[in-house]
Amino acid sequence: MRHTSAYNWSYKGINKKGKKKFKHTTNESLEDVISYLEEQDIKFVYDDRVSMFWIHNKEKIYCYYYTTGRWANYSKQLFNKHYVAKGIKDFLKRFILI
Numbered sequence: 766m767r768h769t770s771a772y773n774w775s776y777k778g779i780n781k782k783g784k785k786k787f788k789h790t791t792n793e794s795l796e797d798v799i800s801y802l803e804e805q806d807i808k809f810v811y812d813d814r815v816s817m818f819w820i821h822n823k824e825k826i827y828c829y830y831y832t833t834g835r836w837a838n839y840s841k842q843l844f845n846k847h848y849v850a851k852g853i854k855d856f857l858k859r860f861i862l863i
Contacts, residue, residue: 766793766797766800766801768793768801768851768852768853768854768855769791769792769793769834769851769852769854769855770851770852770855771851772789772849772851773789773790773791773792774787774788774789775787775788775789775790788833789833789834789835789849789851790832790833791831791832791833791834791851791852791853793831793832793852793853795811795816795831797853798818798831798853799811801853801854802818802820802853805857805862807820807821807822807857807861808820808821808822809821815830816830816831816832817829817830817831818830818831819839820861822861822862825838825839826838826839827839827860827861829850829853829856831853833849834849834850834851834852834855834856835847835848835849836848836849836850836856836860848860
């Protein structure tokens with residue numbers, strides 16, 4: 766698997782506040798992400814309805830969108846702010862397996 770090592774931003778229009786929107790694309794396939802998570806012995810559940818992984822690490826749960834690298838901590842009340850990783854390897858290295 767070739768991991769995404771740089772951000773790949775593209776312009777996606779203007780939001781309702783008049784600010785420019787950008788989107789990052791990881792270019793990583795579902796099979797590659799699943800394979801990498803299994804390789805790293807990370808527990809996960811994939812939800813194909815929304816192309817999202819539930820990643821379990823110790824006492825925490827994270828949602829991770831593999832197509833865009835967006836992720837968030839999960840709490841029972843709601844999702845906190847979403848963040849962006851370059852790809853699955855970057856997400857695990859910088860935010861999960863600290």
